[in-house]
Amino acid sequence: MNNLRVIFGLLIGLAAMMARADLSESVFVPKEEMEFAKGYLSEVRERNYEYVFSHIDPELSSQVSEEKLDEIAAYFPSGQLLSTVLIGSQVHTYNEVWQGNFTFEYQFESGWAVANAALQRKADKMTVIGFNVYRTKASQKELNKFELTGKSALHYLVLLAACIVPVFIIVSVFYCIKTPIHKRKWLWVLFVLGGIGTMSINWSTGALGFKIAEYQLLGAGVVASGEYAPWILSVGFPLGAMVFWFKRKSFIEQDKASKLSQQNASNDDTSA
Template sequence: MKAFTSPEDEQQAKHYIGLLQAQKFDEIENDIDPSIKLKSTNLDQTLRAMAAQMPAGQPLSVKLVNASFITSNTLHKSKLIYEYQYPDQHVLINIATQKKDGITTIIAFNVKKLSESLESSNSFSMGGKSPLQYAVLALAVIAALFSLYALILCIRTKMRGRKWLWIIFILFGVCSLSVNWATGEWNLQLVSIQLLSASAAAPLYGAWVISVSVPLGAILFVLRRRELAAPAEQSVTSSDS
């Protein structure tokens, strides 16, 4: 992730984090964007509460766990999220800045204590999950295997008409039900297509998301295979029977 992050943005973010650790709140407030100041009634109290969540002393390690940027001709925005590891806890720090007309301001700054590292909390484990999570995982495996079965069956079947249309139809599932493996949150998308009707993905240091779709093309092909098959194959099938 550091390879895609500007050293200037990292230096700026760590500068503000250092000011927070040193409790130099006035210097931070001077660089907070005016739009944020209008929304906040007591910035000093908020900054003191944030500083209180950070243990004294140097962290054991500092990881850049997320980064995003927006750049145009006159504006540059960066959002960096760091994980600070201390002997007895982890701290997540989100700092977002913008540079406009040569002036850098803070547009977001927050601190959150973690009971364990993001890597540990978002790791893939089978224990302690809800029935919905287990069900989505099982259905994803079944849907993927069934789609592969139907795809191989379609490729091996001599058919009337354009076989490649059926192959494309089989390759993609429709709609999708996704579940966050770490939190159990779920999301249903009625307008969606998914390769082989299943997926499992996780961003760097993020939670796994398991998704399953309806293998509609695979189901229809398996049900209609006999009527789609070429006459020669139908005759062979009848003789074998």
């Protein structure tokens, strides 16, 4: 288990270099819209319902009442607000309609909460098309950190496969390059180099995901979209590597037969 910790720790360290601690500073996050979402959720928490209703999209307004807003606002913990951090941002434009979803983590004296607001801009008018709040036991950074303790057998099985499969593939690629394959050798190398299909596991929740039509380089991967996001570990089936080892003996025999045939032909020419 210690070896697994070291190997996977290196993978996590590499992935963590790509994550930003302060997502709000990212060039990919629209600042004006992000601040609008943050301010809107603040007005929900303060129960400023006149402001809240004035920015709700007409299609949503009929579904929201003051009683519902009271229920949502009550999910914010009591006491002084200590910090607000942007932990998620998704934006896209479709048919000239811009939409964005911003998620924030709140730390209060009495606990933690996560809230998000979905925005829409149509004809230069910004409206809110959805929002929610829920409490958490701790910071998402703490809840989603990578730990080996307290995990299920399935967690460990996927982790073990994610460590073994890349090693198996790398060794197979080395032997594939060294093996005399006379036709389309580069295609064989590409086939061996990846895994076919993936099984992924959310390391925090244990939720599984499957993709059949997918090619994964080296047959395994680990990714987290940020410090506050869960680690997603994925592993593919090393079909190419397994087929190569099954056929390697025949490749070698074919090469020997080809060389022997060439040698016999050369001897015949010499005799003549």
